[in-house]
Amino acid sequence: MSVVGQEPPPFFKRGPAPLARLAFFLALSALLLVLDLRYHTLEWTRQAVAIAVYPLQRLAYAPAEASGSVAGYLTTLVAAEKENAALRRRQLDDSRLLLRQNALEQENRHLRALLEMKQRQTVPSQVAEIIYSASDPFSRRVIIDKGTQAGIVAGQVAVDDRGVIGQVTRAFPMLSEVTLITDKDQAVPVQILRNGLRSVIFGNGDGSLELRFLSSSANIQVGDELVTSGLDGIYLPGLPVAKVVHIDRDTTYAFAHIRCEPIAGVESHDQVLVLGRPKALPPAPPEPEGKPVKGGRMRK
Amino acid sequence: MMQPTHSSNRILLPVRGWFIFMSLLAALFLNMIPAGRLPGVPDFVALVLAFWCVREPFKIGMGAAFVLGIAMDVVSAGVMGQHSLAYVLLAFAATGLSRRILWFPLARQALHILPLLLGTQLVMFIARMIAGGAFPGWLYFLSSFTACLLWYPLTYLLLLPQYRSMEKDENRPI
Numbered sequence: 071m072s073v074v075g076q077e078p079p080p081f082f083k084r085g086p087a088p089l090a091r092l093a094f095f096l097a098l099s100a101l102l103l104v105l106d107l108r109y110h111t112l113e114w115t116r117q118a119v120a121i122a123v124y125p126l127q128r129l130a131y132a133p134a135e136a137s138g139s140v141a142g143y144l145t146t147l148v149a150a151e152k153e154n155a156a157l158r159r160r161q162l163d164d165s166r167l168l169l170r171q172n173a174l175e176q177e178n179r180h181l182r183a184l185l186e187m188k189q190r191q192t193v194p195s196q197v198a199e200i201i202y203s204a205s206d207p208f209s210r211r212v213i214i215d216k217g218t219q220a221g222i223v224a225g226q227v228a229v230d231d232r233g234v235i236g237q238v239t240r241a242f243p244m245l246s247e248v249t250l251i252t253d254k255d256q257a258v259p260v261q262i263l264r265n266g267l268r269s270v271i272f273g274n275g276d277g278s279l280e281l282r283f284l285s286s287s288a289n290i291q292v293g294d295e296l297v298t299s300g301l302d303g304i305y306l307p308g309l310p311v312a313k314v315v316h317i318d319r320d321t322t323y324a325f326a327h328i329r330c331e332p333i334a335g336v337e338s339h340d341q342v343l344v345l346g347r348p349k350a351l352p353p354a355p356p357e358p359e360g361k362p363v364k365g366g367r368m369r370k
Numbered sequence: 371m372m373q374p375t376h377s378s379n380r381i382l383l384p385v386r387g388w389f390i391f392m393s394l395l396a397a398l399f400l401n402m403i404p405a406g407r408l409p410g411v412p413d414f415v416a417l418v419l420a421f422w423c424v425r426e427p428f429k430i431g432m433g434a435a436f437v438l439g440i441a442m443d444v445v446s447a448g449v450m451g452q453h454s455l456a457y458v459l460l461a462f463a464a465t466g467l468s469r470r471i472l473w474f475p476l477a478r479q480a481l482h483i484l485p486l487l488l489g490t491q492l493v494m495f496i497a498r499m500i501a502g503g504a505f506p507g508w509l510y511f512l513s514s515f516t517a518c519l520l521w522y523p524l525t526y527l528l529l530l531p532q533y534r535s536m537e538k539d540e541n542r543p544i
Contacts, residue, residue: 091462092462095432095436095454099455102450103449103450103501104451105451106449106450115440127402129399130400130402131403201404203404209448255502274504276504
């Protein structure tokens with residue numbers, strides 16, 4: 071094929087043959103792929119490389135950051151006034167609720183105490199800024215400007231002022247990676263606000279979400295709001311996630327096809343609140359002793 | 371390495387190792403600039419890697435491609451091994467074809483590079499589709515075309531240091 075592909079004369083030392091080298095590096099790459107996808111054991115390598123390239127990464131982001139701040143400075147007065155008016159209107163809307171919140175919380179605590187229910191937890195949170203979206207075209211992730219140095223760990227939930235935007239999936243020393251709820255197969259346990267019906271919502275990878283495994287006859291309507299159910303012990307209960315926009319009840323399938331749209335500004339770049347993790351749930355009760363009866367699984 | 375091309379009438383100076391290293395680092399830097407989901411942003415690392423593999427097949431090869439691939443995997447927040455797999459294949463093909471490609475004028479060299487870059491993207495595409503990634507849309511492959519348009523200016527830019535004359539002449543521009 072070429073000079074490189076030919077057998078060199080023995081007095082020109084060129085190391086192993088190209089095909090042997092190709093096989094070696096391909097095997098190594100394939101090994102990395104399998105290890106990362108299947109066993110998730112390469113996080114330490116990723117951490118090390120991430121630390122090594124962090125200065126370069128920060129430098130590469132600097133021009134974008136500078137242009138962003140200049141653009142922010144040059145925003146016209148009209149836009150600023152409009153935004154101010156909108157925020158004022160929203161604040162008025164919210165203040166009505168906020169005024170009663172303290173009283174309601176107090177009341178809720180008393181009622182919960184009366185009913186001997188577990189108290190709702192409050193968790194600490196911190197503000198972070200989305201600095202850019204990751205360049206990987208096959209997933210939907212954003213990078214935020216706080217990392218393990220600021221106490222962020224993988225598994226925390228990121229919300230904006232309207233609802234859940236995603237979950238921290240990797241924490242580096244200075245940055246962390248948030249997988250958006252619209253990422254393909256990213257799952258969030260939710261319930262319908264109207265009637266408390268529980269389900270799990272999955273991202274589609276194209277900016278929308280889908281409620282799977284709800285039967286065709288399930289009590290759900292277009293416009294229903296979905297909030298986190300908190301059953302997983304990771305998401306706090308009651309955070310808005312998505313709104314149902316389309317239901318396709320085809321009775322030839324066991325499950326309805328339900329498309330939803332995120333409530334939070336998932337694809338817009340803004341500031342996010344990273345919520346601390348709630349206290350771990352008590353361990354699941356042990357499986358009952360003895361052999362399961364035939365067909366017992368069906369009756370559950 | 372000095373390579374004869376069908377139109378070359380001058381012999382270039384030998385390339386310096388640190389210049390190759392710096393150009394690859396600069397390409398990595400360009401790839402890190404956040405472009406969001408803009409389609410058609412070229413993969414500079416693949417392009418510069420292909421360039422050096424074609425020009426200097428004994429200096430740059432699959433080892434460098436593998437290391438660059440690992441760095442790109444981390445930077446792009448993809449799966450480990452995805453870029454390294456594609457880059458190693460690119461380096462193998464580019465070194466193998468280097469004698470052939472250099473025989474053509476620049477525009478036709480770019481046409482040779484296009485399928486190599488498309489193949490690189492296709493390898494990553496297949497690897498991620500098997501792993502269950504989301505379909506990025508057909509515009510994903512646009513970046514190979516924009517990258518191949520850059521072949522012409524890139525060749526002049528990266529060969530500039532080798533065009534210097536052997537003896538110092540104060541009156542000569544380069």
